[in-house]
Amino acid sequence: MSSSFIHTYVSVDCVVFGFDRENQLNILLVQRHLSNVPERQKRLPGSLILSDEGVDDAAQRVLHELTGIKKMVLKQFKCFADPKRASNELDIQWMEKEYKRDIDRIITVAYLSLCKIDHKINSTKYDTVDWCPIDKVPSLPFDHNKIINESLIEIRKWIESDFSIIFELLPKKFTIRQLYQLYIALNEKYIDIKNFHKKVSSFNYIIPSEEIEVNVAHRAARYYKFDAKLYKKSNNKLIK
Amino acid sequence: MSSSFIHTYVSVDCVVFGFDRENQLNILLVQRHLSNVPERQKRLPGSLILSDEGVDDAAQRVLHELTGIKKMVLKQFKCFADPKRASNELDIQWMEKEYKRDIDRIITVAYLSLCKIDHKINSTKYDTVDWCPIDKVPSLPFDHNKIINESLIEIRKWIESDFSIIFELLPKKFTIRQLYQLYIALNEKYIDIKNFHKKVSSFNYIIPSEEIEVNVAHRAARYYKFDAKLYKKSNNKLIK
DNA sequence: CCAAAAGTGTTTTCGATACACCCATGT
DNA sequence: ACATGGGTGTATCGAAAACACTTTTGG
Numbered sequence: 430m431s432s433s434f435i436h437t438y439v440s441v442d443c444v445v446f447g448f449d450r451e452n453q454l455n456i457l458l459v460q461r462h463l464s465n466v467p468e469r470q471k472r473l474p475g476s477l478i479l480s481d482e483g484v485d486d487a488a489q490r491v492l493h494e495l496t497g498i499k500k501m502v503l504k505q506f507k508c509f510a511d512p513k514r515a516s517n518e519l520d521i522q523w524m525e526k527e528y529k530r531d532i533d534r535i536i537t538v539a540y541l542s543l544c545k546i547d548h549k550i551n552s553t554k555y556d557t558v559d560w561c562p563i564d565k566v567p568s569l570p571f572d573h574n575k576i577i578n579e580s581l582i583e584i585r586k587w588i589e590s591d592f593s594i595i596f597e598l599l600p601k602k603f604t605i606r607q608l609y610q611l612y613i614a615l616n617e618k619y620i621d622i623k624n625f626h627k628k629v630s631s632f633n634y635i636i637p638s639e640e641i642e643v644n645v646a647h648r649a650a651r652y653y654k655f656d657a658k659l660y661k662k663s664n665n666k667l668i669k
Numbered sequence: 670m671s672s673s674f675i676h677t678y679v680s681v682d683c684v685v686f687g688f689d690r691e692n693q694l695n696i697l698l699v700q701r702h703l704s705n706v707p708e709r710q711k712r713l714p715g716s717l718i719l720s721d722e723g724v725d726d727a728a729q730r731v732l733h734e735l736t737g738i739k740k741m742v743l744k745q746f747k748c749f750a751d752p753k754r755a756s757n758e759l760d761i762q763w764m765e766k767e768y769k770r771d772i773d774r775i776i777t778v779a780y781l782s783l784c785k786i787d788h789k790i791n792s793t794k795y796d797t798v799d800w801c802p803i804d805k806v807p808s809l810p811f812d813h814n815k816i817i818n819e820s821l822i823e824i825r826k827w828i829e830s831d832f833s834i835i836f837e838l839l840p841k842k843f844t845i846r847q848l849y850q851l852y853i854a855l856n857e858k859y860i861d862i863k864n865f866h867k868k869v870s871s872f873n874y875i876i877p878s879e880e881i882e883v884n885v886a887h888r889a890a891r892y893y894k895f896d897a898k899l900y901k902k903s904n905n906k907l908i909k
Numbered sequence: 910c911c912a913a914a915a916g917t918g919t920t921t922t923c924g925a926t927a928c929a930c931c932c933a934t935g936t
Numbered sequence: 937a938c939a940t941g942g943g944t945g946t947a948t949c950g951a952a953a954a955c956a957c958t959t960t961t962g963g
Binding site: 433434435436437438439477478479480481482483484505507508510511512528530534536538586590 | 673674675676677678679717718719720721722723724745747748750751752768770774776778826830
C-alpha cells in the first residue's frame with residue numbers, strides 16, 4: 430500500500446495570451462525537436478520546477494526564459510495530474526532528451542499570463558517562439574490542448590474578477606474600439622459599442638490623451654491610457 | 670543544473686465546509702498524533718496521492734475516507750508548493766510516522782468540498798473528525814491555515830459562478846431565511862431579507878413544499894426544495 | 910456628397926432597493 | 937395584546953440598453 434504513493438516530477442506550463450491587430454486572441458507556443466520525427470512540433474512553454482523553487486517562481490522563470498520580460502502578470506489556474514497525461518511514447522522520449530531522465534509520470538501546474546502582442550520577444554532559452562491564433566492551435570503533446578481550452582475559461586473569470594488586467598493585452602495607448610474588440614473577443618457576446626464607449630469613457634481611470642488616430646478613413650479616434658492607481662481607488666467594475 | 674529538478678511527493682488536502690444551526694460556516698478537521706507532543710493537533714484531512722491516481726480521484730478518496738460519503742461535490746482550487754511549507758520539525762516527524770518515509774518537501778493540491786452539517790460522518794480512516802467554526806480554527810500544521818484562508822475566497826467565487834452548489838450546504842428542505850443567512854455569511858454583506866425572499870421565491874427552481882415550521886414563536890415559515898434540473902434550464906443567477 | 914466610425918444626448922426599460930402593510934403563531 | 941418574523945404589494949431610483957443625432961475624416 431504505502432509503496433504506491435507517487436514520487437514524481439512537477440512542472441509548470443504557461444499559457445501566455447496576446448491580442449493581435451485582427452482582434453484575435455493568440456497564445457505563445459514554442460517548438461520541440463525529436464530526432465525520429467521529421468516535423469517540429471509545437472508545445473506550451475514550461476519546465477520542471479527546481480528543488481528550491483516554488484511554483485509561482487518556476488512560472489515566473491519560464492516566462493522570463495520565454496520572453497525576456499522580468500515580471501509578467503501571472504495566475505496559477507489548475508494542476509493537471511492525470512496519470513496518463515505523459516504516457517505517449519513521443520512525450521516520454523522528449524522528456525528523456527530534455528531532462529536527461531526516465532520520467533513515467535509528471536504532474537503540471539498550469540499558469541495564465543498576458544503579454545502585449547507588440548512587445549519584443551527575447552527568449553533566452555527557446556529558438557522558436559511564435560504567436561498562434563487561438564482558433565488555429567494545432568494538436569499539441571501531453572494534455573496541452575486541454576490546458577489551453579481550460580485557460581480560455583479562466584482568463585474570462587480573471588478579467589471578470591479584476592478588470593484592470595485586460596490592459597496588459599492592449600498597447601499603452603489604445604482606442605476605446607480596441608478595448609471593445611478585446612472585451613467582446615473575451616466574452617463572446619454582443620454589446621452596443623456606443624454604450625460601451627459612453628460607459629468606459631466615464632471611468633476616471635481611463636485617461637484621454639492628446640493623440641488621435643492618423644490616416645483612417647473616418648473620424649479619428651482618441652487614444653486613451655489606463656491609470657492603475659486611479660483604478661485601485663475607484664470601484665467601477667465594467668459590469669456590476 | 671539538471672540534478673536540481675524536484676522529484677517529490679504530491680498530496681491533496683480538502684477543506685470541507687458546513688453551515689451550522691448558529692449560521693456559522695464550519696470546516697471539518699481531523700486529528701494527528703505525535704508521540705513526543707502531548708496534545709493532539711488538528712489538521713486538514715488529506716493524503717499523498719497514489720501512483721495510478723489523478724488528483725481529483727485522490728481528493729474524492731480522501732473525502733470518502735473522511736465522511737463515508739461516496740460522491741461529494743469538490744473543486745480543486747490551488748496548488749501549494751512553497752519549498753518551505755513542510756520544513757517544520759514536527760511536520761517532518763509526522764510525515765515519517767504517517768507515510769513511513771523521509772520526506773523533505775511536499776507539494777499539495779487543495780480542494781474545496783461542501784457537506785450538509787447534519788449528515789452523519791462515518792469515517793473509515795480517522796478516529797476523530799470534527800466540525801470547527803471558521804472563526805475558531807486553531808493553529809494548524811504545514812500551511813493549512815493559509816489554505817483555509819484562501820479557501821474562503823474560493824468558496825465565494827464558486828457560489829458566484831454556480832449558485833446551485835449553495836444548496837449542498839443546506840438541508841433538503843430549508844426556509845428562505847436559512848438560505849438568506851447562509852448567503853450573507855458567505856458574502857459578508859447586508860441585504861434586505863424581504864427583497865431576498867421575494868426574489869428567491871420567484872425562481873422556478875425553488876419549489877415550495879407543503880411543510881412549514883412547527884413550534885416557532887411567530888408565523889411559521891414554509892420549507893422549500895431546490896430543483897437542480899429546473900435550475901439548469903433557467904438562467905436565473907441570484908445577482909446579475 | 911457619401912461611407913464609416915467617433916462621440917454625445919435622450920428615452921425607455923428593467924432590476925434593485927426601500928418601505929408599507931397584512932398574516933400567523935407563541936407568550 | 938403584542939412581539940416576532942413570514943409573506944406580498946407598491947413606489948422610487950439608478951443603471952443598462954436602445955436609439956437618434958452630430959462630428960470628423962478619406963474617398
